[in-house]
Amino acid sequence: MVCPRGFSVVFLSALLHTVAPWGAHPPERPRQCDAPKTQSDMNSFLWRVNRAPPHPPSYLFGTIHVPYTRVWDFIPDRSKQAFRNSRNVFFELDLTDPLTISKLTSCQLLPHGENLQTLLPRDLYRRLKHHLDYVKHMMPYWMTADQRGRGLYADYLFNAIAGNWERKRPVWVMLMVNSLTEWDVRSRGTPVLDLFLAQEAERMRKTTGAVERVEEQCHPLNGLNFSQTVCLALGGVVGLGL
Template sequence: MVLARCAFVRACLALLLQASRWSARESSSCDLNRKQSELNSFLWTIKRDPPSYFYGTIHVPYTRVWDYIPENSKKAFQESNIVYFELDLTDPYTISALTRCQLLPQGENLQDVLPRDIYRRLKRHLEYVKLMMPSWMTPDQRGKGLYADYLFNAIAGNWERKRPVWVMLMVNSLTEADIKTRGVPVLDLYLAQEAERMKKKTGAVEKVEEQCHPLNGLNFSQFPDLVVCKVSMSIKEND
């Protein structure tokens, strides 16, 4: 049953990949060097005096998307005096609270809640990632003092105490492509750092608990299967 579900997930991913290839071929005649003014901004304006804005970010290294953010969005950010983010990622309390909320109740470990076979496969996969991570690091990362052991512990440290849903998200970030971009802030954090540097007033629209409790309250009857599928796909990606 688990293998069937994994096969289904992989089939869906294959279809998505094929669709993206078709889309790329169909758009090959498009001008890829469009002017900034011609790009969709995805910026919502609340007409008031002064104006307010809504802008959606994405949790990827900002260098992947910064050149594709239109100038009107950047200008709105620069001219705003107050900026509110999803969470205040510059606040040490936010980071420590996010770390705490991922943990299982006191006295419980991941091997207590996952089937033995799945736990062993997960452990072997993490051992493989730790072994491979030095070869995934870039010279630039090493030049900045970012080393494999430190990075692995920063991402996967204390993994045996984490709740399964957070372990799945953790495994998702332990690919070669993701490791190579570690050290570059995601777009949300970059904008928060820029707002701080520009002396803007900042705040958050959510509390850590409002993000953690819904995830921690999920009761996936198929969750162990999802962990297996994620580990299996990660192994294939890293081969």
């Protein structure tokens, strides 16, 4: 992260982007925080790492995997200025790299061609399939006019989120199901904060990189034993009232 002629910024973020800030029973729309009255009232989520002169400081900035439009107005100017001044920007993962996305997709799949239907209890599998059929049916009604204007179609959007779900590991299916709410579907097409900043960094011709490998993200969850993953998947399904 050493940058002799400018700042360095490392963006750290939580893996589980589907955690809802409003608790186990979210309303149709997430509650909005009261808008800070002044810049000084904002929590910057920015930490500065001072180094001996002539080296400039480095920064750590905490992010969250939600559409950037939900939080951008609550990020104070000093955090945005640190980003603008940085020559090097390092993210959790490089979400602009197609290889990263491909590896993330592959790591979620069950090994040896296994299928969820043979792993999950019959009743749980039936409820899960019923719910996903319901979501697919509702997708055209949940989409916004803006999404349609940008050329997004309901079937495409559903497949982008839930495609090949029967081949995914239970823990990843749980995370997927938690993101298949009307509110989240309406946000699809808007980059999450991490991706938005990565795109901005590329646009500004900054040097970018990643501090983690895909394997470091996937292996902890994929390392859960069968009973743990089934319980987590069951909790996700029950939490949605399936």
